[in-house]
Amino acid sequence: MTWVTRTALAAGLGFLYGPIVVLIVYSFNASPLVTVWGGFSTRWYGALLADAPLLSAAWVSLKVAILASLLATILGTLAALALKRQGRFRGRALFTGLVFGPIVMPEVMIGLSLLLMFIGIGLDRGLVTIVIAHTTFCTGFVAVVVGARLRGLDRSLEEAAADLGAAPARVLVTVTLPLLAPALATGALLAFTLSLDDLVIASFVSGPGSTTLPMRLYSQVRLGVNPEINAASTLLVGLVSAAVLLASWLTARRGQA
Amino acid sequence: MSGRKPVGLFDRLMRLPAFLWLAAFFLLPFAITLKISLSEPATAIPPYLPLLDWRGGLDGWSTFLEALNFDNYRTLYADPLYRDAALGSLTYAGVASLILVALGTPLAYALARAPARWQPLLVALVIVPFWTSFLIRVYAWIAILKPEGLLNLALRRLGLIDAPLTILNTEAAVIVGLVYAYLPFMVLPLYAVMNRLDPALREAAADLGAAPSRVFWTVTVPLSLPGIAAGAGLCFIPMVGEFVIPDLLGGSETLMLGRVLWTEFFSNRDWPLASAVAVLILAIVLGPVVLFRDSLRAGEGEAP
Numbered sequence: 001m002t003w004v005t006r007t008a009l010a011a012g013l014g015f016l017y018g019p020i021v022v023l024i025v026y027s028f029n030a031s032p033l034v035t036v037w038g039g040f041s042t043r044w045y046g047a048l049l050a051d052a053p054l055l056s057a058a059w060v061s062l063k064v065a066i067l068a069s070l071l072a073t074i075l076g077t078l079a080a081l082a083l084k085r086q087g088r089f090r091g092r093a094l095f096t097g098l099v100f101g102p103i104v105m106p107e108v109m110i111g112l113s114l115l116l117m118f119i120g121i122g123l124d125r126g127l128v129t130i131v132i133a134h135t136t137f138c139t140g141f142v143a144v145v146v147g148a149r150l151r152g153l154d155r156s157l158e159e160a161a162a163d164l165g166a167a168p169a170r171v172l173v174t175v176t177l178p179l180l181a182p183a184l185a186t187g188a189l190l191a192f193t194l195s196l197d198d199l200v201i202a203s204f205v206s207g208p209g210s211t212t213l214p215m216r217l218y219s220q221v222r223l224g225v226n227p228e229i230n231a232a233s234t235l236l237v238g239l240v241s242a243a244v245l246l247a248s249w250l251t252a253r254r255g256q257a
Numbered sequence: 258m259s260g261r262k263p264v265g266l267f268d269r270l271m272r273l274p275a276f277l278w279l280a281a282f283f284l285l286p287f288a289i290t291l292k293i294s295l296s297e298p299a300t301a302i303p304p305y306l307p308l309l310d311w312r313g314g315l316d317g318w319s320t321f322l323e324a325l326n327f328d329n330y331r332t333l334y335a336d337p338l339y340r341d342a343a344l345g346s347l348t349y350a351g352v353a354s355l356i357l358v359a360l361g362t363p364l365a366y367a368l369a370r371a372p373a374r375w376q377p378l379l380v381a382l383v384i385v386p387f388w389t390s391f392l393i394r395v396y397a398w399i400a401i402l403k404p405e406g407l408l409n410l411a412l413r414r415l416g417l418i419d420a421p422l423t424i425l426n427t428e429a430a431v432i433v434g435l436v437y438a439y440l441p442f443m444v445l446p447l448y449a450v451m452n453r454l455d456p457a458l459r460e461a462a463a464d465l466g467a468a469p470s471r472v473f474w475t476v477t478v479p480l481s482l483p484g485i486a487a488g489a490g491l492c493f494i495p496m497v498g499e500f501v502i503p504d505l506l507g508g509s510e511t512l513m514l515g516r517v518l519w520t521e522f523f524s525n526r527d528w529p530l531a532s533a534v535a536v537l538i539l540a541i542v543l544g545p546v547v548l549f550r551d552s553l554r555a556g557e558g559e560a561p
Contacts, residue, residue, distance in 0.1 A: 008367035017386070074274070081271060114286045190388075197390045
């Protein structure tokens with residue numbers, strides 16, 4: 001590496017991580033002011049544990065993320081299989097548009113249009129509507145991840161199973177899905193973090209009593225910098241980093257096997 | 258497909274769940290939004306007119322269709338607020354995209370040229386912020402940019418300024434936030450393309466006497482254009498509809514379409530107008546999607 005590439009890397013990563021490091025450091029600051037270091041303290045983490053609305057919002061987010069990532073993984077995997085393994089079929093262009101459309105669709109549009117429909121059909125807003133909305137926008141991301149893995153998959157294994165007389169359903173369950181396992185895990189993790197992170201769509205489709213964590217954080221953040229939010233952010237960043245490291249470890253292990 | 262047993266029914270059954278789900282929760286809501294954008298606001302529940310009377314048969318349909326009009330779109334066109342918001346969205350997203358290309362290209366190049374055994378770790382380091390809460394990453398900048406924040410503190414300690422600069426709640430803060438939040442979207446597709454470039458081309462240019470900077474500008478950059486286009490498209494598209502960044506880092510005069518839609522819907526409760534703004538955002542976004550379709554696919558590494 002030349003000094004140019006080394007400088008570019010250091011500057012780029014410094015830019016990406018600087019603000020996050022600042023956030024983490026100040027979550028341990030005893031003083032509530034950003035520019036004053038009042039000594040090391042975990043008082044904001046203590047305050048976090050006593051913050052009932054925040055905890056209940058975190059619980060709502062967790063439930064939504066688990067359900068939505070599960071549903072999106074099933075739907076996204078089926079969609080990827082259809083697009084990569086079924087060649088031409090009638091309505092393929094429409095199907096492709098439906099699967100990948102939500103990825104490029106602006107969040108405000110997804111949120112607003114789903115809300116208008118939920119009101120139109122008289123569905124009460126709450127946990128269920130958030131799960132529906134998150135599943136809808138996460139499915140395409142899962143399909144991208146699973147589709148990428150399907151492309152790299154040796155088709156002869158599936159064909160061999162079919163030639164030996166296995167029914168399509170059996171080929172899927174005993175050959176294709178096990179080979180896809182790492183991609184399924186990555187896709188599910190991606191859907192989980194996307195759901196956990198979403199503010200805009202949830203703000204439209206949630207109802208009273210189903211405030212998600214980002215919605216709660218956002219209502220606090222609008223009021224300005226708050227060390228308790230720094231503590232909550234640090235915990236979230238730690239959780240997500242652990243998940244990403246786990247995912248890359250899983251992928252690396254599969255690469256060696 | 259050749260030589261395979263007919264599996265039509267099984268294939269169809271596999272397509273069905275995703276198809277039904279997305280038709281019900283993506284296509285239908287979009288159609289409803291389109292329809293409401295052609296309606297008039299009303300003080301009722303739901304707050305717009307006309308409502309389709311299913312029992313009215315054909316007559317019901319025709320009165321319904323006659324009552325639809327383009328008034329909301331005329332308002333969007335005539336009212337400077339919406340024109341400024343549309344221009345604002347395009348300008349912020351455009352300027353931020355250009356800065357992202359300028360910052361992302363050297364970073365992606367450095368990643369692609371790093372020793373092979375370091376690359377997975379370095380790529381993971383670029384991905385982690387992308388997975389980390391968007392809201393939190395934007396929020397982190399408030400503590401840095403505010404008048405009594407870290408940046409002003411540092412500048413004062415260095416003796417560069419006497420009075421704190423106002424950065425938070427200005428256009429500059431919005432641009433910083435956009436660039437920061439979307440940098441991984443720019444770098445990753447660009448890295449994917451640069452990583453696949455044949456090193457022989459670079460070496461040939463170097464052997465023929467080109468200086469490293471010349472190799473970069475005349476070989477690497479032109480060959481990486483699909484990645485640059487994919488990254489810029491991936492950033493530009495969501496930035497047009499961005500809400501969180503202008504709301505938290507911008508000032509009250511920062512006009513972007515996502516924020517105007519939010520206000521129109523949540524504060525003014527004008528659903529038809531909010532729907533029209535949503536359709537406008539989509540129309541603006543669809544342009545680059547169609548334009549960049551091929552390079553987006555190239556960035557994703559997908560054979561057509």
